[in-house]
Amino acid sequence: MLGKLLKQDFRATARIMLPLYAAVPVLGLFTNLITRLCENQNGFLIRTIGALVSFVFSLSLIAAVVTTVVLMILRFYRNLMTDEGYLMFTLPVSTTELIFSKLIVSIVWFLGTFAVDALGLLLSGTLGGYEDIVRFRFAFTFGAPYSMPTITQAQAGWLTVGVVVLVVLCGLALCLMTYAAMAIGQSFKKNKGLMSVVFFFVLWIGTRLLLALIFGAFYGSASAAVNTMTVLQALWTVLGCACVGALAFCAGFFFLTHGMLRKHLNLQ
16 A cells, blocks of 8 residues: 555656756756856856856756755645545555655655756766765864875765765654654644644754754764774764664654654644
8 A cells, every 4th residue: 555655646746846857957967068158258248148047057956955845845734634634544554654655755856856956066067076076074073184085986985875875864854853743733723834833943953952962972982082083984983873863863753753643633
């Protein structure tokens, strides 16, 4: 039954996402061509056109992210929190399957948006080589030298995989936190939308406070440990800890959402 739910959700969202995904790479390639044509031109009109094209391309990158987030929220709300919810909760599916259906679709589109935006930037000529992409300023954050040592393509590839895993887990945590806020807000008899927004910020601030407490408690020992490592070892340590933390938040928000949908959901 989960497969049928996924098919329905993908079909409903693909009508919006696929045209947007087609537009971003095309605009990126067009931006690259216009930029190259304008490199040796001093005319005001030519430079204005180049700046306008770059601006439109930047807007398309932002629009892809915003559309994905808004669609993720609206799909969950309309399908489970409105009149459609009466039908969805009478189907022979579990609450877990309903949550996972929305969650899987959201993450697939988040990854798609990430890949399409990266492809658009690559086609636009904004990104450099693989070393330029992977050399984040993590080292600066932990007091290590600014520049990373030369890394191989294999090391860069594995670091990229680690970052993608972290992005996926953070996306899952954000989705589940949003679902939990909507499920809590829906349990109230009045001002359900307002309460959903309120509890989203309550959960957001709560997670930030919890992270601040954890970071403060372990900052001294963590800094000492990181200073004894190479930059690559420090990067992997940070990525591993971040992934474990994101996974813990995913579990917490999932059980909160599941509990609210099963016992406290109010569709009236």
